[in-house]
Amino acid sequence: MKILCNTKSRIAGLLLILLTFLALQTNSFAQTPREDPVYLKGETIFKANCTSCHKVHDKLVGPALAGVYDKYDSEWLYSWIKNSQAMVEAGDPDAVKIFNEYNGSVMTAFNIPNEEIDAVLQYIKVETEVPVVADGGPIGENAPQEGSQMAIFLAIIALILLAIMFILNRVTGTLNELVREKMGMLVPEKWTFGDLMKSKKVITLASLALIIFVGYKTVDNAQRLGRQQNYQPAQPIKFSHELHAGINEIECQYCHAGAAKGKSAMIPSANVCMNCHKAIKEGPKYGTEEIAKIYNAIGWDVENQAYIEGYEQKPIEWIRIHNLPDHVYFSHAQHVTAGQLECQTCHGEVQEMEEVYQYSSLGMGWCVNCHRNTEVDFKGNDYYQIYEKFHEQMKSGEMKKVTVEDIGGVECQKCHY
């Protein structure tokens, strides 16, 4: 390691690292109207209710909504959103025009207050007018690339330095020997490779290392038995989460509606698919082929736009990716509704996955780690009022935060019963 004492290269290395970091830090964060509470409220409502049919900039089941606030006055929009069909029947020219343009597909009636509609409109307005500042995306994309480039660069330098070290070592060694020989000193007999192998010390060391290595590997593999991190099976329908959740921004819970309510997040039933796919018959990548599989399962006659009567339905057999052993009780509602976790925390950036894979290990260590670190929303949920002692300690500053572990979140019978 003395080679690292080479000041020049050390400085060079440090400089490199510094420069890279500086390069990464150049992005600054701009204040945007996207922090406005009205915008945020609108966003929530929009994502929960509208995304299955609408996008701001593109046409989906319904029209693109960019600029909609200029196109119609707000009174018209209120009544349209609340009951579009009534307007069509009343013969409102604009209403009838849209209705016909979209092949007579009926917009769901949303009985929500005007303020909420305003919030949604505000959201659309901001989305239309204020360009998206690259505040996270680019880093997410470039950082790993830059990092790996740097790693390669560093590795090459290290290799060169190692080679130099080896050569220099040989040179000094030979020179030393020569000097000693010249000075008439005894030159020790050279150890051959064979001698080295027969040495008791080496054998002991080697076998010890082997035992440790094999032992470690055994335990490690045994622990991973039954775990399927990165498991990415081919599904019967080439369903793209990237397209649905990413590009079309459909809320996760629109389809996985059980996540907020119960133990199982639920793979959506085919009738949920049909909410949109009655109208969308063609996908961008596979055309009609994959969507036809839904029709085939549930019995939808594309030509007549109707369910086939007496059709023998064929359930879609998805391959289950996230499997927990039978002795584990896991509830989505606990984590999504009570714990207010983002789906991505455990499932990864699903909205970027063309094909879903298992992002987390789902091992017990992984669970427990999170339970140790995660803070409980102690003030936001009245259920936790029973923990009077913790509330006192929080007030007095004795405790800074209450983690899941503090309220018994790593005890056996929270998950195993």
Next chain:
Amino acid sequence: MKQPKYWKGYEELQNDTKFLKQKRSEFSEDLPLLTEIKNVVSEQQGSRRDFLKIMGFSTVAATIAASCEIPVKKAIPYLDKPETIIPGIATYYASSYINGSDYCSILVKTREGRPIKIEGNKLSGISQGGTSARAQASVVSLYDGARLRYAKKGAEKISWEDADREIMSALRGANGQVVLLSDSIISPSTRRVIEEFSAAYNNVKHVVYEPISNAGISEANQRTFGKKVIPSYDFGKAEVIVSFGADFLNTWVSPVEFTKQYIKNRKVSKDHPKMSKHWQFESYMSVTGSNADKRVTIKPSEEGKAVVALYKALQGGSADLGTASDAINKAALELKGAQGKSLVVSGSNDPNVQQVVNAINEMLGNYNSTINLDAPYGAGGDDKAVQQLVADMNSGKVGAVILYNVNPAYSYPKAEEFKAGLQKVGLTVSFNEREDETSEFITYKCPDSHYLESWNDAEPKGGYFSLGQPTISPLFDTRQAQQSLLRWSGNQASYYNYIKSYWSSKLYPKSNFKNFQAFWDAALHDGVFEVNAPEKTKGNLVGGMYNTAGGGIVTQATETSEVETIPSIEAHVHADAEHTDGSHEHELEEGTTAAVAATTETEDAETASVGGGSDVSSAIRAIDATQGGDIELVLYENTNMGDGRYANNPFLQENPDNITKVTWDNVLAVSKKFADSKGWIEKDIIKVTKDGYSVELPLIFQPGQKEGTISIALGYGRTKSGSKFGESGVNVFPMVGTGNDTFGYSGLTGVTLEKVGSGYPLAQTQIHHTIDDTGALGNERDGIVLEMSLDEYKAKVEGKHSGDAKHSHGSDDGHGHGEEGSHDEHFFTLYGEDPVYGSHTDDFKKGHHWGMAIDLNSCIGCGACVVACNVENNVPVVGRNEVFRAHEMHWMRIDRYYSGDDENPEVTYMPMMCQHCDNAPCENVCPVAATNHSSEGLNQMAYNRCIGTRYCANNCPFKVRRFNWYDYQSADSFYKDSIFDNDDWSQTDDLTRMVLNPDVTVRSRGVMEKCSFCVQNIQEGKLEAKKAGRKLKDGEVKTACQTSCPAEAIVFGDMNDKDSELSKMFADGRSYDLLHEIHVLSSVKYMTKVRNRPAEVAAHTEEHHEDGHS
């Protein structure tokens, strides 16, 4: 008062050395490892070579298993998801458990469309949220593989269309009577279906056959009041109850309802230090008798005479009945003091006895107070008609027989006659769900669907209506019997619409709903509709025309008279039109004497006039003429088997009998004195012969059995129940007396006994898991059971201490760890101060601290909790051989203790499960920390961590831990029929496994398990509260044992919630914890048993001796 000695059986009373050894150790046997290995490997004893072989096998097996690829699992969603179903969340449907005369209003818990558990329906005025062991176990019988899977003609499958066609043409051409032989029909719509069927064919006769019959009561009411009914009783209004052999808490008429009523007057508290007084005169120890304040043993032949003696005593005379006279005189005195607030009942099926009982109740003014003739029970057989039918069949008068939920080839006393008769009948059809003893002689088997697959309605008691709805589509190609009858009547309507039309025409007008759909929806949601209990029915269903005085009562009479008389359809319509006036005369015309038919409008006047003049003297003469014998036989019904229809239900087979604690068998119970005189010992095999029919069965000593009497449970010894496991015990139906018009079950004479063997391997759990109350140095510990007399309790709540330290220790000196203060100085645990949580007990003051209070005064020992726990927690059935080895898996058991006189002891029931000790001895010894304590005070058991050392069980003072000796429910990846299976009882097939609760892990072989306080319900309750962002309410989390209990003896809750029901019970002076001196800090507390007896009678042993030794 000194606490008496409590004992579970004679072994304990006599300090049998084997028993003492078993009591001292957790396991009753040595580790059977060597024999197991022997079975697996070779015939030799285990040797080093065997060890190596097994070792090698295991390593290779593990390697192969580990190198297998993880199987691909599918996730198959609904195509069109029903809106109400969210996977992972249970859906409840209100329904009715109806099986013959058994009835409970229930909620069916379903998960993803599978019924998995039965809960009680609180809205019902009858079962009031209580359930029975049978109702709890009924969900298991849905998934019974022995059920018929399709219609059969002989042994061949037949399509329903073909069957319908052939049966209809055969019915039309029937040569003679067409008889529908059914169980009790409590469903009004079914009765209407039968009427319609009767109208469709000539000469149809409906005969109601109840193998264990109460026909004597209805016959007596026919004689006394001219109403052939079983009246409704209200034990809740009775301050003095005298029962002559009626097991009303367990099997008699409507046990769940009676338990609910009875227990109201048995619960004592500071504000209500009062109890009813319950006298029981009986010959064998029944559940009801075991709960009585005063139990007097009499011979069955004396039962009628005792009733007469009471009658005479009440008239001013004095009883003259040997040793029991004193008790009868005292009972008479108490009854006189509670006129109109008392109840006298008899379990006898002899109309003469029941007639005298009627006279007694009338004398006491109990009619229209504790007895109501106008809201009678819908159930009830007609013994005379059944006997007539058998005679008719044999004489060739019967052209067709349709059997509906009856199995006479097994249960009819003269089964051979029945079978012979049946073979002479041209057309035989059966609706029975399984192929049974009778099926052999049946041509067309048209299996009925299970009640959880069917629509139905019921009127178990006049004015109390209830609906049953399907919770799963039929698993097999079965069809509801009502549907079949409708088809054969030429009616294509579905039975569902049929029920609806009945409800719309008959019941909807009685509601105050504006449209029928709303009424129907509300009734279906509630499961019940009660004509005379408006406050209990949601949406104030009742009103309108019934507000006028008298009208309601008369209508009930109209409704209920259909029970027995089955009027023609015209009569029905007629009654509809005029049901507020005297039209019930018309209804009662069949089988009613002219004198009685002229009943007046006011029911009070009616009962007074008719009862006063009724001819009791002839009944008394008949009773006086009954002769006793040297040995008198009593045949009784027990909770588990009923009349044999539950034989194929493993949960009931393995549920220990309430009194004898025997599983998988019926036994011959005798008094110890009687056996001693013959030189017999327990488990000897005795041959019992009566009228040429003999059975061999094991003998047990039953404390409280009258000397000179023997008792045997009915319902066992099926020969074709569907599986060989259902065929346990022996059949004693052929011993039922048929000399009179009604069947006789007690006082049967002409019995001979002979010992033919000994050492029967009886699977009796009586002394399994006996809590060791011997101290470490052999000194006696505090009692497990504590009791006091009502007077002592009164004195105590009024502040006067009776001076006994023992039974007050639970509260007065503040031993209970749930309370603050004085116990702190004793506080010491192995853990000492915890660096993180502080002192050990402080740990539990943070959030929840779960606990349970069990009122020994309320518990009647019915066993519903045991079955409910088994179903809720996937507790496996292990089979007879395993129970024999004390390997039963029940997380919950009911310890039954005797005390006092060993000839006629008092009984205490103590439900026992994991006590969730906060200083638990089991936790310290687990080498892998598989069992440890949660911050909520739960003693947790992590199955997947357990390596099966069984140290914990060894260290548990309450012996509540259970070890999985086998893979009972195929939890392992090695599938069924492997060497790891238990071959006694298999629950490994996919059908049986459908009943498993998906929220509870199915335990595999080699792990320990025990009560978890239904942690799945705790977690669910907490999550619901969190989701709603609110505090958890008291009573929101309930355990399975708690919800099933008809006596409300179990209360679960949070000790940290000072306002909870639980905290109130813990603070009550009666609560105490078990084995207090070993300082395990248990979370379960028991409430001292209070017996209603005056303090001076506390020296009860002498008195009992007087009664017991005749």
